[in-house]
Amino acid sequence: MAREAGVSRGTVSRVLNGGHNVSPTALAAVNAAIRRTGYVVNRHARSLITGRSDSVGFLLTEPQERFFEDPNFSVLLRGCTQALAAHDIPLLLMIAGNEAERRRITRYITGGHVDGVLLVSSHSGNPMAERLAKAQIPVVACGEPLGLGGQIAYVGADERGGARAMVRHLAAGGRRRIATITGPLDTPGGVQRLAGYREELAAAGLPADEALIAESDYSRAGGEAAMTALLRRAPDLDAVFVASDLMAQGALVALEHAGRSVPHDVAVGGFDDSPAALATRPPLTTIRQPFDRISTEMVRLLLARIAGDDPSAVILPTELVRRESS
Amino acid sequence: MAREAGVSRGTVSRVLNGGHNVSPTALAAVNAAIRRTGYVVNRHARSLITGRSDSVGFLLTEPQERFFEDPNFSVLLRGCTQALAAHDIPLLLMIAGNEAERRRITRYITGGHVDGVLLVSSHSGNPMAERLAKAQIPVVACGEPLGLGGQIAYVGADERGGARAMVRHLAAGGRRRIATITGPLDTPGGVQRLAGYREELAAAGLPADEALIAESDYSRAGGEAAMTALLRRAPDLDAVFVASDLMAQGALVALEHAGRSVPHDVAVGGFDDSPAALATRPPLTTIRQPFDRISTEMVRLLLARIAGDDPSAVILPTELVRRESS
DNA sequence: CTGAAAGCGCTTACAG
DNA sequence: CTGAAAGCGCTTACAG
Incomplete structure (x- = not known):
């Protein structure tokens, strides 16, 4: 040459x-x-000198069923792949579903095989974020990692604002007994969306009633079970804000079994605007998370981190999408 | 050391x-x-010597909406990641949705950044398989690459046998006017499943009727449109074999709009046993593709190819899964 | 602005 | 079975 x-x-x-x-x-x-x-x-020769790998990891720390089931992950994965491709940086996909895998992958990452990692997991209790941060690996999380304030860069959506917008919408439709199915309360999404629900209920002058709140796990089956429980506890509910579209899909099944028509008897609102929202009958009114921008921002922040910038956080707006379920 | x-x-x-x-x-x-x-x-130092990268690519050549929508891709992706992780081989995710991306990625791959590629795309008309084969890159495809017979290793499911099993099941339920919604007829799945449908209809002594056949595109919206068309052309149909669960999801919507109850008026059978099959009301009777084994075999064949073996093909059995839609 | 040289951390014949 | 040595293809001070 x-x-x-x-x-x-x-x-x-x-x-x-x-x-x-x-x-x-x-x-x-x-x-x-x-x-x-x-x-x-020859990238290998170059990496040998520079000490960098010129690649980044996309790390998913979820039990395997979630990845199969929840379309949000695919959407995010694709967005990040695209955004990185624009910089000609390959993405290594890593899935850590259990402790053995987490150990192997931590070793792999700290071995310098990637320059940084995009961390995706709904649960913030998982130990990867902390381990990686300790090992000085540049990390950008999707959603605020609870309890690691400031140490880790992250990109999130305005969960609380989105939840409020949905509850406001349900109340504006004349609903007075608005229930909610939350995500796991050890996840930022679970906590924030419930907080938004509570705030808006108060703002609308509607009484708080713990019988109208059911915690679930972001899965379809979990949503169905939670809806069934709510109907038993509070048969007079006339609306439900479900903290994910997938759970809402399950909730619709439970409502159908119970003979409640949607939106006539019970108005239903979801969260995510994932492909699941279009698959239901009726199509879901939901809160749109800007996954495209979330991926782009995650990649931007990670590249900045790798270049030496301090961790920072980006919160993106959400938006109400009206369809037929409420 | x-x-x-x-x-x-x-x-x-x-x-x-x-x-x-x-x-x-x-x-x-x-x-x-x-x-x-x-x-x-240090992998880089090692790769510099050996000339191998010790990583493989997972190449998806689909327009972006498909990846968002079709859960089969996630399932396959996850399976391959797992299978490779067992060999401590990282997977690079590459998505080529258009010609510009295909060019960039071909360059990347032929530049020696991966030792081989797992090629996933429903359409066989796409040029990547041929280009990579020409460049002597070890490739294993998911499904038989049409028109490249013998040059490329692949793993497929017994599509034709699966289709036959479904039609047999519908006929055994007393259905006589069995329609089908096919995948694109430039894909192996589209062709094979239609062939199986025809064969089994003949075997059951049911007359062939082209009005009962509608080609679609593996998407939910496509399935809905095809079902609507079928109902117009052949209002007396009493069953439909839909060549993917996602299209079946759309077909169920069209049937509901038309006021046909499932399975009473029309029995519906899908294909894949993807997560989509559990999301419908009623849950779908479908043909299970053994995605776990498909991923494992793809990885096994690719590793063998990289080690110098000749291309080979593996066909895995499918299985009827009875649920409530037929 | 440019070239010669050192060195990154490995693997692989080659002697022994 | 083992060590000394060469070399993989780059990047980066260092002189000039």
């Missing part, structure tokens, strides 16, 4: 790395030679 | 690469030192 362009290997390398301190003549010669020969740098 | 174990770097390397030609004493010393220091080989 150097011979092909009639310059030294050092000059070729300088061209490849930004073209600083290179004369226009040399630059042109090298670029021409690159074009002519289809030369591609 | 060599010093730590009191042997030469050559000996350490030999231990790391299988421990051949190493005395038990040296082996023990090296292993102890590894344990003690938490030593991890």
Whole structure:
């Protein structure tokens, strides 16, 4: 290659790395030679020197069923792959469903095989975020990692605001006994969406009633079970804000079994605007999470972290999407 | 490391690469030192020598909506990640939704960044398989790549047999006007499942009727549209075999709009046994594709290809799963 | 602005 | 079975 362009290997390398301190003549010669020969740098040789891998990990720490079932993960994964591809950075997919895998993957990551990791998991109790932060690995989480304030960069949606918007919408439709099915209360989404529900109920002058609140697990089956429990505890409910579309799918099944028509008897609101929201009968009114922008921002923050920036947080707005379920 | 174990770097390397030609004493010393220091080989240095990257690509060549919508991809992706993790091989996710991306990724792959690729795409008309094969990249496809017979290893399910089993099941339920919604007829799944439908209809002594056949695109919306068209063309149909669960989800919507009850008026059978099959009302009777085994086999074949084996094909059995839609 | 040289951390013949 | 040595293809001070 150097011979092909009639310059030294050092000059070729300088061209490849930004073209600083290179004369226009040399630059042109090298670029021409690159074009002519289809030369591609050997990433391994480069990484051996620089100590960087020029790749990042997408780490999913969820039990395997969740990944199968919840379309949100695919959406996020695809968005991040795209955003990284624009920088010509490959994404390594890592799935840590249990402690053995978490150990193996931690070893792998701290071994320097990736420059940073995009961490996706609904549960914030999981130990990966902390371990990686301790090992000085640049990490950007999806959603605020509870209890690790400030140590880890993250991108989140305005969960609380979204929840309030949904409850406001249900109340505006004349509903007075508005129930909620929450996500796990050890997850930021679970906590924030419930907080928004409570706030808006108060703002609307509706009484708080713990019988109208059921905690669930973001799964379809969990949503169905929670809805069944709510109907037993509070048969007079006339609306329900379900903290994920997938759980809402389950809730609709329970409502159908109970002979309640949607939205006539019970108005239903979901959260996410995932593909699941279009798969239900009736289609779900829901809160749209801007997954495209979330992925883009996660990648931007991670690249900045890798370049040495301090951790920062980005909160993106959510939006009410009206369909037929309420 | 060599010093730590009191042997030469050559000996350490030999231990790391299988421990051949190493005395038990040296082996023990090296292993102890590894344990003690938490030593991890530098993959880049190793790759620089061996010319291999010790990683493989998972290449998805689908327009982006499909990946969002179709749970089969996630299932496959997860299975392959797991299977590779067992060999400590990272998976690079690559998504080529358009020609520009295909070009970039082809360059990337032929640049030696991965040792082989797992190719997933329903359409066989796409040019990646051929390009990669030409560039001598080990490839294993999911489903038989049409028109590339023998050049490319692949793993598939017994699509035709599955289709036959479903039609047999519908006929056994007393249905006589059995329609079908096919996948795209430039995909192996589209072709094979339709062939199975035709064969079994003939075997059951039921007349063939082209009005009962509608081609679609594996999407939910496509399934809905196709079902609507079928109901118009053949209002007397009493069953429909839909070539994917996602399309069946759409078909159920169309049937509901048309006021046909399932399974009473129309029996519905899907294909895949994807998570979508459990999300419908009623749950779908479907043909189970053994995605777990498919991923495992794809990985096995790819590793064998990389090791120098000739391309081979594996066909896995499918199975009827009875639920409530027929 | 540019070239010669050192060195990144491994693997692999080659002697012994 | 083992060590010394060469070399993989880059990048990066260092002189000039």
